[in-house]
Amino acid sequence: MLSIAITGANSGIGLRAAQALATAGHHVLALCRDPDRGRAALADINAHATHPAGLIEADLSIPDSIKAAADQITHTVGHLDVLINNAAVFDQTVREPRFTADGHELFWATNHLGPFLLTAHLSPLLAAADRPRVINVASKGLLSMPRIRIRFDQLDDPSWYTPTRAYYHAKLAQVMTTLSLAEKAEGHLETTCVRVPAVRLDPDRVAAMPRLLRTLYAPKNRMAVPAERLGETYARLATRAGSLPGPYVDENLRPVRAPASAYDRAARERLWSLSQTATGDPAWAW
Template sequence: MNQPQNKIVVVTGANAGIGRETARGLAQLGHTVVMVCRNVQAGEVVRQEIVAQTGNQAVDLMKCDLSSQKSIRQFAAGFTAKYPRLDVLINNAANFDHTLKRPTLTEDGAEVIFATNHLGPFLLTNLLLETLKASAPARVLTVASKGLMTYPFLSIEFDNLAGQKKFSTQHTYYHSKMAQVMFTFDLAERLQGTGVTVNCIRVTNVQIDKGRYEYITGWKRWAYEIKRSKAITPAQMAAAYIQLAVVPEFEAVTGKYFDEHCKEVKAYKPAYDRAVWKRLWAVSAEMTHVA
C-alpha cells in the first residue's frame, strides 16, 4: 500500500465493528480521523483505545445519530466550524435491528432502518458536499451488502418506504442498501468534474460482536454461530474500506461498486435504472429538506 498524504477522514458508526477497525487503521497510517458515533460514551472508550494503540492524537469524536435529521445537521455544522477541509467521508453506520417486528418511525416520520441507512447518509453527504468540493480531490464511500444477492430483482419500493405495506427487518435493510447503491451511482454522475469521487463497497460475511445476537434463540442463533465461524474479521473488511478511502490509485475512480478485495463488481440490474435514481433523489431530498 503506497503511503498517502495525511487526510481528514470522517467515519460514521466508528465505535464498533468495521467502523471501529477502519478508524483504527486510518489512525495507524497517520490520518486525522473523526469518529462519528451515536453513543459517545462507547465511542470515547474506543477513541482512547485507538490513540493509545497508534500514538496518533488526531483522533476526534463527534456525536451524530444518523436516524435524526436534527442530529445530522448539528454534526455537519459542528464539523465545518471545526475543520478546514474534508478529504474522505465514509458512510459506514447502519441499522440492522432484528428485534424490530413492525415499522418504527423516527422523529422525522421516516422508518428507522431506511432513515439510518439511506436518508441519513444522503443528508449528511449533501450537507458536506461544498466542503468536499473545496477539498478536492476528495472521496465519498458508501456501504452496501453482498446480501443483496438474495434480492436480485429488488428496486426501490416508493409505496412502501415506511414499511406501511410489508415489513421485515431483513427486507427493509436490503431495500435501504439498494437505495445506497443507486445514490452512489447517481451522485457520482452529478459530481463529474468536481474532483469528488463516489464509490460503494459491498460488505461480505463479517464477524459481528456476539452481543448483537444474544437475544436470538433456536435455529436462528445456531445459523448465526455457523455464519460467524465462516466470516472474515472486521479488520479484514476495514482494510478494503481504507484502500478505497486513501490509496492514491483510487483517487480518480468514481461510480464503481467494489467487493471486499477492492475489485470492481457488478450490481444487479435494477441498480442501474437512471429513472429510479432520479425519483429516489427527488423523494430523498423532499424527505430530508435538501434544496
C-alpha cells in the same frame, strides 16, 4: 495527512477502519450515535494514532443530530478528504417497524436518508478538498435479490416490512445514490460503494442477541469475514493513490455488477428527488 470522517466508528468495520487510518497518520473524525460507546472507541482509536482522532456525536435517524454533527465537523476542519458512510442498523430482533419523529421507517431513515443528508451537509467541505471521496456501503446479500426494486410508493409503508427486506431495500438505495452522486458531481468527486460480505460480529453484539438468535447465528459468524479485514478495505479505498477502482466494488476492490435496477437512470433520478424532499431539500456543493 487526510481528514476522514467515518460514521459508525464505535464498533465493527468502522472502528477497525478508524484505527487503521489513525495509526497511518490521518486525522479521523469518528461519528458515533452513543457518546459513551464513542468515548470508549476513541480511546482505542487513539491508542496508536499519530494525530488524535475526534469524536462527533451523530444519530443518523435524526436530521437535527446530523446537522449538528456536520456543523461540528465544519468548525473542526477546513476541508474533508473522505467521507465513509459506514453506519447502519440491521437488528433482526426488530420484528415490527419503528418510525422516527419525522414518520420515516427506522431502517430507511438510518441507512439511506441519514447518509444522504450527512453527505449533502458535508459537501462544501468535500468540495474544498483536492481529491474528495465518498465511500458508501452496500451488502453482498443483494446478490440473493436480483429483482429488488425501490418501493417508491411504499417507502414508509409498514405492510411489507421485515428487518431483512427493510435493510436490503435501503442498501439498494445506497448503491443508486452512489451512482447518482458521481453523475451530479461531474468529475469533482470520486465515489464508490463497497459490497460488504457477511462480517464477523464483535463479541458484545453477539452477547446482546436473544439466546435462540445467538445460537442460530453462531455458524454464520464463524464463517464471516473478520471486521479487521474489511476495515483495511475501507482504509485502502480512502487512501488509494490512483483513481477508485469503480463505482461498485467488492471487499478485494474488484469492480462488480450492481443490482440491475440500480442502472435504471429514471429510477435513480426519482430516488434522488424523493430523498431530497424527505430530508428537507438540502443544498449540495455540486
